[in-house]
Structures are given as C-alpha cells and as structure tokens.
Amino acid sequence: MTLEKVTLILQTHVPATAVEYCAGLWKATPFELKVSKSRQTKVGDFTSRGSRRHPRITLNNDLNPYQFLLTYVHEVAHLHVYLKHGNRVDPHGVEWRTTFTDLMIPMLWETVFPEEILHELRRHMINPMASSFSDPKLTQVMRAFDKNASQYxxxxxxxxxxxxxxxxxxxxxxxxxxxxxxxxxxxxxxxxxxxxxxxxxxxxxxxx
Known part of the structure; x- marks a missing residue:
C-alpha cells in the first residue's frame, strides 16, 4: 500500500486539517488500511496478521469525519502497542490508553473538531475507554454529525x-x-x- 493511496482515503474520510497528521502516522509505521461496509458489531479493528505481512486496520465507510478520525487513531494506538509489546498486554490496558492519548493530543484543537465535540473529547481522553461509545456524552455529540442521526x-x-x-x-x-x-x-x-x-x-x- 502506498502513501498516496492512504492519503486519498484520508482525504475522503477525515477532516481536512487532520489528513497530514494521519498520513504521517501511516508513514511512520505502515499498515494496510481498508475501508469496509458498515458493520453492526464494530466501527473499526486492528489485526496483526503475523510477521510476514503488514498489520491491517479496517474502518467503516459510514462514519462521520470526526468519528472516523477518532477510530483511526484508536486503531493506530493498537498498532503501536502491538509493535512494542506484542500480545503480552491487555488490549485496552494502560499501555494502550497512554498511547492513544499521546496520539490524540495533536488533534485536540478547534481547527480539527467542532467545539461541542472537542469539549467532550478532551474530557474523554483523560482516561479513554475501550470504546468511545461507552461514553454517552461523547457519543451524543459525535452522532449529531451523522448523516442518519435522526434514524438511529x-x-x-x-x-x-x-x-x-x-x-x-x-x-x-x-x-x-x-x-x-x-x-x-x-x-x-x-x-x-x-x-x-x-x-x-x-x-x-x-x-x-
């Protein structure tokens, strides 16, 4: 997978002000990035895929740009933890929470997220949960930007x-x-x- 292809995907799915940063995360630790059809059971995932192939990150194609960005960084944090610790630590333990927070800090600005999301996201990132959807306040403001917000x-x-x-x-x-x-x-x-x-x-x- 090339940087150009990854950048094209990011330009389609994340806020414009986040494209360069997200592409830089890929460039630092390359992985296969796949955008999937909407899945009822998850919005994104990370798979190590063994030592012979690049790890894979998949994200649902129907996420709004802010949820896509948050999920992308969430999964990249899993990649970083895997590269450092393998499968020896809790998937959403302190190593992942620390890494996720560190990777999100450069994105916690008004130029990236709307003010109403940013307020809840900054609070959430103090101690991020395994799923951002476990945080009702953050979920509510995130879902307000969904295309089908009134249906689900x-x-x-x-x-x-x-x-x-x-x-x-x-x-x-x-x-x-x-x-x-x-x-x-x-x-x-x-x-x-x-x-x-x-x-x-x-x-x-x-x-x-």
Missing part, C-alpha cells in the same frame, strides 16, 4: 430496560458487561450480548 441511536446511550430494534429483532436492554450489553430478545426470551456501540432503532425508552 447508539445502544450505550439508552437507559436500562429500553426496548429497541437491532438487525430486525426487538430486544430489551440489560446490564453492561465491559464493551457489550446483555439484552433479552423479546420473542424468544433468550439473552444475547450486543456491542455497546451498536446502532439501534425504533426505541421505546424505559420509564424506570
């Missing part, structure tokens, strides 16, 4: 007990378990773990 909400922002539609089935939201939520399908009464950052629709909010 992030599961993690709903109160416990809410009824929602996910992949054509209705569930009741239960307890949070790290990065997933224990939810009960209304028809079968079976419990499922649904990603906290899943986009859901047709919401009936809990009255509790």
């Amino acid at each position: 909400v992030v599961l993690g922002t709903l109160p416990e007990g809410s009824i929602f539609n996910f992949q054509g089935r209705y569930f009741m939201k239960g307890k949070l378990r790290r990065t997933r939520v224990l939810c009960r399908e209304m028809k079968s009464k079976r419990d499922y773990l649904v990603p906290v950052d899943a986009l859901v629709s047709n919401i009936q909010l809990s009255l509790l």
Whole structure:
C-alpha cells in the first residue's frame, strides 16, 4: 500500500486539517488500511496478521469525519502497542490508553473538531475507554454529525430496560458487561450480548 493511496482515503474520510497528521502516522509505521461496509458489531479493528505481512486496520465507510478520525487513531494506538509489546498486554490496558492519548493530543484543537465535540473529547481522553461509545456524552455529540442521526441511536446511550430494534429483532436492554450489553430478545426470551456501540432503532425508552 502506498502513501498516496492512504492519503486519498484520508482525504475522503477525515477532516481536512487532520489528513497530514494521519498520513504521517501511516508513514511512520505502515499498515494496510481498508475501508469496509458498515458493520453492526464494530466501527473499526486492528489485526496483526503475523510477521510476514503488514498489520491491517479496517474502518467503516459510514462514519462521520470526526468519528472516523477518532477510530483511526484508536486503531493506530493498537498498532503501536502491538509493535512494542506484542500480545503480552491487555488490549485496552494502560499501555494502550497512554498511547492513544499521546496520539490524540495533536488533534485536540478547534481547527480539527467542532467545539461541542472537542469539549467532550478532551474530557474523554483523560482516561479513554475501550470504546468511545461507552461514553454517552461523547457519543451524543459525535452522532449529531451523522448523516442518519435522526434514524438511529447508539445502544450505550439508552437507559436500562429500553426496548429497541437491532438487525430486525426487538430486544430489551440489560446490564453492561465491559464493551457489550446483555439484552433479552423479546420473542424468544433468550439473552444475547450486543456491542455497546451498536446502532439501534425504533426505541421505546424505559420509564424506570
């Protein structure tokens, strides 16, 4: 993969003021960058792929520019931690949190993020979570810039007990378990773990 191809992808998906910085991250530690179709279970991921091939980072193509940027740096932080520590540390442990924060600091300016996002993002980056969608306040301001903002909400922002539609089935939201939520399908009464950052629709909010 070439720097020119990576730059073209970044020009399409991140704020213009972040392109040079993000391209520089790739140039310093090259990896395969792939933009994928929207996935219900994740917005991005990092795969080491062994010693013979470049690591791969994939990101969903429907993320707004600010979420794409945040997810891109999130995954690059995984790459940096992997190159330094291999698989010997917690994927979202102190090494990753420190690296992620360090990589995001140059981007925490009004020239990159809108003021309403920047306020919540600066707070979030003091101790970043495994998924930014676990932070309801940050998720809310981020989602306001989505093209389909009025159609979907992030599961993690709903109160416990809410009824929602996910992949054509209705569930009741239960307890949070790290990065997933224990939810009960209304028809079968079976419990499922649904990603906290899943986009859901047709919401009936809990009255509790």
